[in-house]
Amino acid sequence: MTNSQGTVHVTDSHGTALPPTGQGTATTPTFALEDTLPRVPLPSLEESCERFLAWCRPLLTPGQLAETEAEVAAFLRPGGPGRVLHAALAEYDATEGVHSWLDTFWPYRYLGRRDRIALNANFFFLFQDTGQSQLDRAAGLIAGALHYKHQLDREALPPVLQRGRPQSMEQNKFLFSTTRIPGAEQDTVRAPYTDEWPGPSDARHIVVFSQGRMYTLDVLGPDGTPHTLDDLKEGLQAVLKADPGAEPDAPVGHLTTMARAEWAAARASLQALHPDNAAALDTVETALFCLCLEDFAPADTQTACDELLYGDRGNRWFDKAVSFIVFADGRAGINVEHCGLDGTTILSFVDTLLATPPEDHSRLSGARPQGAPTPHPVTFHLDDALRDRVRTAATAFARYGADTATRTVSFDDFGANTAKSLGVSPDAFVQLAYQLAHQRAKGHLGATYESIATRQWRRGRTEAMRVVTPEIVDFVATLQDPATDPATRRTALHTAARAHVTRAKECQAGDAPEQHLWELELIQRRRGDDLGITEQPALYRTPGWLIMRDDYLSTSSAPSTHIQYFGFGSTSPRCIGVAYVLLPDRFHLYLSTPRPVAAPMHAFADHLREAVQELRELLATDRPTP
Incomplete structure (x- = not known):
């Protein structure tokens, strides 16, 4: 959105609100800088596998984690499928005329889906x-x-x-x-x-x-x-x-x-x-x-x-x-x-x-x-x-x-400025509230998606962020324990919020595993016979890969004073789509989910109201009185 000073507030692709932006000079043509932008960095295979294990770990049992770790090791072994597929991707990334190693990924991700796009993909x-x-x-x-x-x-x-x-x-x-x-x-x-x-x-x-x-x-x-x-x-x-x-x-x-x-x-x-x-x-x-x-x-x-x-x-x-x-x-x-x-x-x-x-x-x-x-x-x-x-x-x-259940939720007494005044990143605040509300509505945490803008790269679009961190697991457990004192709760909240901001920044920098590993899987589908990788690597059938990407919450933000609500459909049979407009003085959400699981969505909405108020009160008690 644009304020009176001409500043533009930008978010990701339905995603996280980003810090204020401005326009370039009027003398710079719209597309003049495209070829000067840095290329999307291609992570090393080791980096992506290490991050993948760290990201999926909070959602797995010890047995599921051990199974996933074993297949990651097999994927990484010298001469293993991961090495061959990554080498093919690196070669593609270095090919003349290729703008990004994601050039083939994006068309497949959006144009390859075979279900209806009405309600499922359009926003x-x-x-x-x-x-x-x-x-x-x-x-x-x-x-x-x-x-x-x-x-x-x-x-x-x-x-x-x-x-x-x-x-x-x-x-x-x-x-x-x-x-x-x-x-x-x-x-x-x-x-x-x-x-x-x-x-x-x-x-x-x-x-x-x-x-x-x-x-x-x-x-x-x-x-x-x-x-x-x-x-x-x-x-x-x-x-x-x-x-x-x-x-x-x-x-x-x-x-x-x-x-x-x-x-x-x-x-x-x-x-x-x-x-x-x-x-x-x-x-x-x-x-x-x-x-x-x-x-x-x-x-x-x-x-x-x-x-x-x-x-x-x-x-x-x-x-x-x-x-x-x-x-x-x-x-x-x-x-x-x-x-x-x-x-x-x-x-x-x-x-x-x-x-x-x-x-x-x-x-x-x-x-x-x-x-x-x-x-x-x-x-x-x-x-x-x-x-x-x-x-x-x-x-x-x-x-x-x-068969689609929806609900609007509005907070007209809470906004980004409220969270800032309490010493917490606004996006981190609402994401923590979502996790607490989901735990109370469904009795457990679940995979949560948030897209992060990467338009600073050449042909950049978004990176996939997985919200549930170990710090968020600890935060939810701490607030669910009636024996914990306010100071302990505040510490857990601030720790989880800092971890959320850190991961979002890492994603924006391209330090995220999901799209990299996903593109390696797609290379196997497209070129597996030529590369000698005739079967899907077992990594993509592990609990870690399947559970981390099975969304319970799909969350995205579009802050603009010109918009009342923003919305999209849910991404799985049990997912709640959470589209939110978080402005300095208000916070509006549009929720969607398949009707068979409408009751948990409405419970989530009710618990969200309670969670926002609970976190506000918890943080307010630690702030000096003006």
Whole structure:
């Protein structure tokens, strides 16, 4: 978020809040520093194995740890599978044209998943309310996005600086005209700034959804000049007037909620059925972004969040990188496809949009009156088989959404400043509260994920942090023991908080084991026969590897004064997704979990309230009275 001094507060990809950042000079082009950034460091095999054992140890029994240690030793032995796989990775990292040893990892991690991305992978922000009407709000968001694109195309957005270090701006290339394309085995991405589409997007249209119908609307004139707010509002009004109101036969957007291989097959059927379908897909995939106009107002804030995460009715294209959703009462938010965009980039984008009045965005972008743009329907031809697929997809996703339990939790009397005043890192404070609440809700600790931004590296994205440390185990045990005195509890709390901060810094520096070891496993899958490693190394079947990565909590932060809530789906059948907006004066969370385990999630929320208050009181008694 941006304050009055122009400082930008950045987090990781849905992750940890980072210290204040600033912008580079306006004379530095957006992408000018990309090739000067240092490369992501490749840890040694010994370092990653040592860290892996340290990270998984707090979650294992002595027997499980011994089994894991034995397989790590086998992995590390001279000539063993770990040595061969790491040598292959080091060779790849040194190959000309490779930006990072993670260049292959990231596409597999995001584009290789075969389940649905709707609810499972996409994330959302619910914006602060403005009191505007639906069409005023929608037109303003379009104007802000067009101004951002105008700056991006001219590379007038200076690189973000973090502690004086420039951050990678590469993800900005995936904001506009970017669409994930389903594949039978792995998805691909259609985007500008590629060999197929060099340079910025030259598209002039967006796709507007209304009651399951799709319209293409030119928001830039023939010469690339943006339409004015009045023009845009009139064009959107024409969309609503053009809509007859009856439910469309089979909104094709439902297909984007399917598992990826199933959607790939349906997309191929669309293309084969009628040549107009290929043109319609092209219109959607090249659109600058999607705008989803809803014909209802959510009953409450939690419902608004749910609709942003998995609302459908055919009124979404979940493969689109950016989709703005505006409800009938003017409340609004964004749904983001994650494969090319992390939370840091989206926060900068959203904060830039929302920190400036729409009228200023329009003026600064060079908008001029050109007459209202005319919406044109985007029409797909369907046969009975495709109609059945659409309806089946709609029913299945509605059921999947209904089987997801969610909850919003707000602390309006606690924020980052509160934690700082108590002498504790704000992120460490809330992470310790999560662990204490989880212990009390479920009776045990469990693997907890937190992503850490690594954009200071070339093409850097995030590193995986595992939150449960020995110090956190001791902290929870100490607070669960009624016999411990306050001084002992405070000592345990401070020790655990310092350990959390230390691990987060290590992750940001690239000193973390999970992605390194994971990429070695993926190399075995891709090249095992050529390398003589024909079977998956046993390390990846050990209790340590499986338990450390079996999330009970998946936690991420997106601090911005322009955002009410941030959210995403859970990552496993028993996981609680914990998306939080931790600001100086308030703390808002959106929780999600599969409905069969909803009761523990609600218990977690209740215990979290108690834990935050308990930790506040514990620390306050040790602070001098002002």
